Structures are given as structure tokens and as C-alpha cells.
Amino acid sequence: MPDVFDFEHFRAEPISFMDAHSGGAHLMLTVAVTFSGVIEEGRIRDAVQTLASAWPMLGCYIRTGQEGTFELLVPDTEHASLTTTFVHINKPLLATTSLPQKTQTISTQVIDRNTSLFYAIPPPSSAYAYIQENPRPGFQLHVSMLSDATVISLNFPHVLMDASGVCSFMRALVGVMHGEEVGKCIEGNPFSSIPDTTTKTSKEDLEGWTTYGPDEFIVSAQAEQVDLEKDGPISQRTIYFPRDEIDRLKAEAMKEVGETVPYLSSGDVIVAWLYKHFYGDEIYDPARTSRLLYILDARLRLPSLFPLTSTYLGNAYLVSPARPLTNARVRDMSIGQLASMVRLLVEESSKEENVNQAVRWKWDRSLEGGVQVPAKAGERVLITLVGLTFGLGDLNVKRAIRPLSGTGQLVDVYWGMPGIPSGVITFRDDSGGVMAQFDWAEKNWTNGTMGKYAIERLQTEDSKNEAEDSKTEIEEVAGKDYMYTTGGKESSVEERQLYAFVSWVRRWLRL
Numbered sequence: 001m002p003d004v005f006d007f008e009h010f011r012a013e014p015i016s017f018m019d020a021h022s023g024g025a026h027l028m029l030t031v032a033v034t035f036s037g038v039i040e041e042g043r044i045r046d047a048v049q050t051l052a053s054a055w056p057m058l059g060c061y062i063r064t065g066q067e068g069t070f071e072l073l074v075p076d077t078e079h080a081s082l083t084t085t086f087v088h089i090n091k092p093l094l095a096t097t098s099l100p101q102k103t104q105t106i107s108t109q110v111i112d113r114n115t116s117l118f119y120a121i122p123p124p125s126s127a128y129a130y131i132q133e134n135p136r137p138g139f140q141l142h143v144s145m146l147s148d149a150t151v152i153s154l155n156f157p158h159v160l161m162d163a164s165g166v167c168s169f170m171r172a173l174v175g176v177m178h179g180e181e182v183g184k185c186i187e188g189n190p191f192s193s194i195p196d197t198t199t200k201t202s203k204e205d206l207e208g209w210t211t212y213g214p215d216e217f218i219v220s221a222q223a224e225q226v227d228l229e230k231d232g233p234i235s236q237r238t239i240y241f242p243r244d245e246i247d248r249l250k251a252e253a254m255k256e257v258g259e260t261v262p263y264l265s266s267g268d269v270i271v272a273w274l275y276k277h278f279y280g281d282e283i284y285d286p287a288r289t290s291r292l293l294y295i296l297d298a299r300l301r302l303p304s305l306f307p308l309t310s311t312y313l314g315n316a317y318l319v320s321p322a323r324p325l326t327n328a329r330v331r332d333m334s335i336g337q338l339a340s341m342v343r344l345l346v347e348e349s350s351k352e353e354n355v356n357q358a359v360r361w362k363w364d365r366s367l368e369g370g371v372q373v374p375a376k377a378g379e380r381v382l383i384t385l386v387g388l389t390f391g392l393g394d395l396n397v398k399r400a401i402r403p404l405s406g407t408g409q410l411v412d413v414y415w416g417m418p419g420i421p422s423g424v425i426t427f428r429d430d431s432g433g434v435m436a437q438f439d440w441a442e443k444n445w446t447n448g449t450m451g452k453y454a455i456e457r458l459q460t461e462d463s464k465n466e467a468e469d470s471k472t473e474i475e476e477v478a479g480k481d482y483m484y485t486t487g488g489k490e491s492s493v494e495e496r497q498l499y500a501f502v503s504w505v506r507r508w509l510r511l
Helices: 005-009 041-054 127-131 163-177 190-197 214-231 243-257 266-279 327-332 335-349 352-368 455-485 493-508
Strands: 010-014 028-036 061-064 070-075 083-088 107-109 140-145 149-157 210-212 234-241 289-297 317-321 371-373 380-386 410-416 423-428 434-441
Touching: 005 010, 028 163, 041 083, 041 140, 041 163, 061 127, 107 455, 127 149, 149 163, 190 352, 210 214, 234 243, 234 266, 243 266, 243 335, 266 289, 266 327, 266 335, 266 380, 266 423, 266 434, 289 327, 289 335, 317 335, 317 352, 335 352, 352 371, 410 423, 410 434
Parallel strands: 083 140, 289 380, 380 423
Antiparallel strands: 010 070, 028 149, 028 410, 061 070, 107 234, 140 149, 210 371, 234 434, 289 317, 423 434
């Protein structure tokens, strides 16, 4: 890490008002992508340096300012360098970690990922613990090179970058390795002009949003403790939605609500499915409310500030809270009704005037202090980040890998936020299926309506069905054997069972 003298070539910049008082400002984030095939270390190093020189923000350091807020140290172009570590593992991917399975039906799966592939040193649970007293690299890239795969992971405080920024980085990195030019990066804070052209807001003007002080954090902690005692510990599963199931959900939903909304995206119906199965099954507390939080990318809503020809690496996400619903209401709503609610929420929140109001609200509250949170203290929420629009599943490094070492396809995405439950719809695979990764109460994954999707239960059911099919086939053969040996006399139930058993023994002994 540079000493004091080295920071001569760095300039200090404040954290954007969009992030300085955000409830997610303290979080650490890890996003890792796994490709089939081996990319040479030198090729990755060259691409990383090219990208850091073009986008100096990647070489920034972060520290705490005099008032306890975060502050950036951004290097000059000539001195920009992204902190990068490599590890070589002479084993194939599947001998090192686990990957999600592509199933024919919707399934939830416990994936025993080897997280040591994602970082040289496990990140702490908060950015404050990460920084402590000294400036630390804002971004750390870690690359695990296996005998048949390459894992590229970016680790950073969430206050610096959002999911869309990560995906822009990954796309650019792959592009440079393929010989493509690096696009322009937007510097500064694109949102800074909005407060000058909008009307001042009050604390109650933005649906669902409020600010927390010590009292609200105590209430939230108490509610979390109650949930922990009732539901037990949290665990993570990958949820796989095969393409046929997504198409079926969309067709059924559109048939029901087609007059209400012009279309439904894959993300709409998946979010609806998640909301219904997470909170529509809590019959023990039907009056308890929950709130859907849908994360929007402002880059797509404000083209005048974020030209499509340029990249903005900083945070540009906006959280759009839906109105709270009771568990009973979520239970009684159909997937179509919930998907329609999601679509209407997205369309309303995407209007430029509403985006501007949300930005102005964050500006006004940043002057008042407090932590900005999109839910009331103690309220249950389902945070949904639909990453399908980022196009990670389309990434392919076939032109960059060592010949015959793999296909170049992206085979997995890992999303990690230490110390906080989270949920992300990560990517669409090459078959059109969609992967999602969510944290939830461990016992709820295998009980109630959600329980029937647990892959261990699906596999048990498949085994039972195969056994039943085999039993039926054996009994049919046994019946025919009996009919033959008795000259066509009809068998009794007991006799058929006896012949079935004998036939099964013969098959088992290969007689």
C-alpha cells in the first residue's frame, strides 16, 4: 500500500450524496464470475492495467474523513493501478468447488462454493472494519486459475460501486482481453445537477423511505431477534428457473393480467414467484406485513446524464419500495397479480420525474443527517436485484482462453455481502434458464410451499417415481409370466405380488 508520500499523485474526492448516508454504505461486496477455460495470467494482467489506466477510479483508495464519512483518493491516470492477486490451482473446477445444477423444474439448491477462490483474504463484514485507520484499496481483484476454469472476483466497499458497475467492469475486462477499445468513463457525480432543477422534498414524500437514528436501529435489531428465534438461522440457496418454467409462468400471468399491463418480463414473474413463496406461506402470522424492494438502475432511466456510449462505475441504483402487504394478502394473490404489481412499480418508478424526486429526496435528507432506509424500522422486506439486464450470462472468453482448455462460457456467478442477508437474480445461462441466489431462514427452505422445490426432495421424488415405474413394469412382466405358466389363467393379487417379488429377485441377480 502506498505511504503518505505516494498519495502525492492522488486527489481527494467526497463520496456522492447518494451514498454517504445510505443504509448500504457500510457493506462490503464480492462479485465473482467463473468461466470455463484457462486465461493466461499475463493476458489478464495486461487487460487489468489497460483498464485501470483508462478508468483511474479502479485504482482509488478509500479512507474515513474528519467527520467519520468516507472519502476517496483517486490517482492520476499515470499512477492508476488496480490491486490484483493471482492463485494457481492445479485441479479442475468441479474438484475444487460446487456449481448449481440445471434442473427441469424450479429447484432450490445448497451450493457448497469454495469461497477461498474469490479473495486472497476474506473481507470483513463492514467497510468501517475494512478501512480502520489507514487508507485501503477501493477495489481488489482476485483471480483463481484452475486447470480448466478461470474465476475472476472483484471485492470492494459497496459505497463505491453497484452491481451494474461491476458488470460494466467485467464486460470491459473481457472486451480488452479480446482486443477491444476501452470506452469513456463518466467522472464526478452525474446526479449533482438534479437538486438545482427540482423542488425540495419532505421526509414523507418518498413512499417507504425514512431515516434511521439510534431508536430505529434498536427496533430493527429487536425485530431481527424475534425472527431469528421464530425461524432459526439463515442459510443460502441457489434457485434455478428453467426456461420452460419461466415461459409457462409468463404465459399464465399474461393470460390473467394482460389487460392491466402491456407485457411482463422474465424478471417480473420471477420476482412475483419469489415474493409469493417467501412471504405468502407464513400462515402462522397472516397479519405480519412485508414490503417488496425493487432495485432500479438509474443509468437506464436518465440517458441525458448517463449516455449509453459511456460507463459510470459509481453507484447509480435506486430502491423502489412497493406498498406493504400482509402475508395473507401475498398468499391470496396469484403470480399474475404479483407480477403485474411488479411491472407497474417498475414503470412508475422509472418515470424521469419520479427518479428525479427520489434523487432530490436523498439530497435533502443528506443535509439533515440520519441513515436513509427504504423501509420502516422492524418491517420485513424482500430486496430484489434483477441482474438479467446486466447481461453477465452473455459473457464468453472463448477468444481469450488457452486452446482446448474449455468453452469460454460463463458457468457461475457468486454474489456475497458478509454479515447481511441478500438476494440477487444473477444471470441467464446458455439454455435460457435463470439463476438466483437468496438468503432465507434455513428451515423454511425445506418446509411449507417452498419445501417441495428443495432439490433433495425433488431427487427423492424422482427416485420414488423411478421405483414405481420399475415396480409397475416388473408386475406387468410377472403377470405375463404367470399367465404363460398357468395356461392363461387369471392371477390373484397375492399371486401377482409373489411373481413380482420373484421377478425382481431374478433381475437383481441378473438371472
